[in-house]
Amino acid sequence: QKEVEQDPGPLSVPEGAIVSLNCTYSNSAFQYFMWYRQYSRKGPELLMYTYSSGNKEDGRFTAQVDKSSKYISLFIRDSQPSDSATYLCAMSKPGANSKLTFGKGITLSVRP
Amino acid sequence: EPEVTQTPSHQVTQMGQEVILRCVPISNHLYFYWYRQILGQKVEFLVSFYNNEISEKSEIFDDQFSVERPDGSNFTLKIRSTKLEDSAMYFCASIGTGANYGYTFGSGTRLTVV
Numbered sequence: 001q002k003e004v005e006q007d008p009g010p011l012s013v014p015e016g017a018i019v020s021l022n023c024t025y026s027n028s029a030f031q032y033f034m035w036y037r038q039y040s041r042k043g044p045e046l047l048m049y050t051y052s053s054g055n056k057e058d059g060r061f062t063a064q065v066d067k068s069s070k071y072i073s074l075f076i077r078d079s080q081p082s083d084s085a086t087y088l089c090a091m092s093k094p095g096a097n098s099k100l101t102f103g104k105g106i107t108l109s110v111r112p
Numbered sequence: 113e114p115e116v117t118q119t120p121s122h123q124v125t126q127m128g129q130e131v132i133l134r135c136v137p138i139s140n141h142l143y144f145y146w147y148r149q150i151l152g153q154k155v156e157f158l159v160s161f162y163n164n165e166i167s168e169k170s171e172i173f174d175d176q177f178s179v180e181r182p183d184g185s186n187f188t189l190k191i192r193s194t195k196l197e198d199s200a201m202y203f204c205a206s207i208g209t210g211a212n213y214g215y216t217f218g219s220g221t222r223l224t225v226v
Contacts, residue, residue, distance in 0.1 A: 044203070097160055100157065
């Protein structure tokens with residue numbers, strides 16, 4: 001089983017739709033959970049992070065972590081064409097120097 | 113907003129040649145990383161660097177790879193003898209203390225080995 005698995009894409013939605021992006025993981029040592037956004041030929045940009053289980057909301061974005069199910073989600077409300085990008089989940093163990101383990105990413109296209 | 117700067121943005125090299133990829137991390141950050149992303153694949157960890165030494169390296173980071181922080185501002189990744197399979201985007205990242213989620217990534221160097 002891969003350490004981090006992300007729903008395959010691509011995903012195309014109409015403007016205004018609610019988008020749900022998901023990842024599962026197998027390593028119970030992961031404590032920090034992140035979502036990155038990546039535009040073509042650019043570096044990943046941190047969008048949301050959550051420590052351990054719970055929800056976190058930032059504007060139109062909500063990140064959820066369910067450690068019991070080893071499942072994380074990112075919800076985007078009222079999606080906009082500018083949200084079109086590749087979304088990567090990533091996670092790490094505790095420790096100041098811990099590396100990130102990424103999912104493969106899903107490409108989202110929001111149609112005007 | 114502070115950013116991580118990588119140069120060059122694109123490098124084409126012949127197989128067997130040495131390449132050096134350069135990064136200027138955020139000035140008050142202490143932890144530095146290299147990741148790579150082969151086209152269509154995951155972003156993969158290569159190496160982490162702290163206090164002028166390697167803290168952790170992946171299986172990918174074999175003897176052909178080395179990292180250096182030569183002057184307190186630059187952070188370099190050297191590939192001694194490039195192979196076709198080294199073709200990828202290479203990302204430098206850095207974080208400060210007490211925030212192991214708050215990576216800042218550079219825009220990457222696209223390495224093409226021909």
